[in-house]
Amino acid sequence: METLTPAARRVLDAAAELFYGQGINAVGVDLIARHAGVTKKTLYERFGSKEALVAAYLRERDERWRVWLTAEVDKSPQQGPRDRILATFDALGLWMRRENPRGCGFVNAAAELPDADHPARRAISDQKRWLRDYLRELAEGAGVPDPGGLADELLLLHEGATVLYGLAAVPDPVATARRMALGALERAGA
Structure with missing residues (x-):
């Protein structure tokens, strides 16, 4: 920025x-x-404009999340590839408690901004695309046969956990998503 x-x-x-x-x-x-x-x-x-300010807010929030997540995952270089994937959920849990008590700022923004041409919509889709790509990179590092498929599952778990956290619909959605991710890793052969 x-x-x-x-x-x-x-x-x-x-x-x-x-x-x-x-x-x-x-x-x-x-x-x-x-x-x-x-x-x-x-x-x-x-x-x-307000629209440009909304986009700037989301781009900066995205940058903070990217730096936070990758730093948390990289904290222990001795971790195995599977541990690095699970560390994304540990980092998510911390982020939710510190930065996201109302759930994902991008999901919240998407719900308020249905116009596909709003300048913030690109920031929202870029953020989600980046997270999927990062999860795919981690899945490739784990040597799974279908890293894209695993990345899709992991992204759904991440996103579901953030939405349910904001709604308080499940006691600890991030921990539940982490357990589900472990199952996905096992099924994927990681």
């Missing part, structure tokens, strides 16, 4: 807090500007 001016940084931080906490459609630019301590003019000068 490009370097932001201090005012733009405040706007993006305020938008991130408000969009995730209250919902994208419930938050207007007046509230964001007030929360950031800037004028609406400054907000528009830095981001151009």
Whole structure:
């Protein structure tokens, strides 16, 4: 992400807090500007539109998640390939408790932004595509015969866990998804 001016940084931080906490459609630019301590003019000068600000919020959130996840998985280089895959679920559990109490910010945004042409929709699909590609890379490292198929299963488990976490529909959806991932790994021959 490009370097932001201090005012733009405040706007993006305020938008991130408000969009995730209250919902994208419930938050207007007046509230964001007030929360950031800037004028609406400054907000528009830095981001151009609310739509562009939403996309910037999601791109930055995606970058934080990518850095977090890969660092957590890479913490112990002695781990075997199967352990690295399971570590994605351990990292997800920590992320959910620290950063995602309302579930996945991307799934929440997708539910609020049905227009396929909204600039944020690309950030949402890029995030999910990246996660599937990363899981496929880990599956390839585990030497499974169908790394794409395993990546699809793992992605469904990740996404299902984040949605159910936000809904509090299952006592510990990430732990359940991790156990299911272990079964998927065994079936895949990892």
